[in-house]
Amino acid sequence: MDIGILHTHTLTVVLYVALFAVKALLILTGQRNLLTTFNGKTRILHIFLATALLGTGGYLLSRAPEGTSAYNIVKIVFLVLTMGVAFVAVKRFKASFAVLALSGFVYIFLLAKTRDIFLRNEETRLKATLQSFETVSPRPDVALARGKTIYEAACNRCHGADGRAGYRKAFDLQTSRLSDAAVLSTIAAGRKTMPAYSYLSKQELDDLLAYVKSLRK
Ligand code: HEC
Known part of the structure; x- marks a missing residue:
């Protein structure tokens, strides 16, 4: 269910932005009459896409373990603002607003890709967080703390803090009884919708393994 909704969400976002991009192009090239005609013909489509986009987005937020993370809140606030700017651009035929709205949509798109307000990729972000651990000796409690940080x-975002969230068909990590080797290879190589974490070092993988196993009941 989550995955179907996620695809629908992505599709409606792409169509919604494409529809606005056409309107922005008409504004930037000064074709006011054409914009009025195009707007009239696509009104129902616009309402449908905006509703589907917000509806599927709301559903995903309610399902995601990190639905209320800082990144998600920035994303929602930005989206609502940008949709407002886009609305004004079309209503008032304003080129500056059209450019602003397009930039806003690009930022939100990159935000959704990286899940970071500074648009850093996961590896860069995680390695920056892990720096504080670098100098510490690998005592078991330190290893577990580092594993937790990586987790x-x-x-x-898929397995949830307790390992049971099951978002996007993620397996329950409390009932999982995979061998150490299988857990390590699942993390390093990924599985179905789970991404590969090939950038983690041997030490980081071992610490993560220890933490994942600590979630088991
Ligand atoms: C995008 C969502 C997603 C993320 C992020 C994710 N997983 Fe998964 N995980 C899954 C899915 C989906 C499966 C089940 C794959 C399948 O159907 O074979 C899974 C399976 C697993 C399994 C196998 C469990 C078993 O009993 O077979 C382990 C272990 C695991 N994940 C650990 C992790 C760890 C550790 C991380 C972080 C480094 C992580 N996952 C990040 C979605 C995710």
């Missing part, structure tokens, strides 16, 4: 940055 929260990379795994939480």
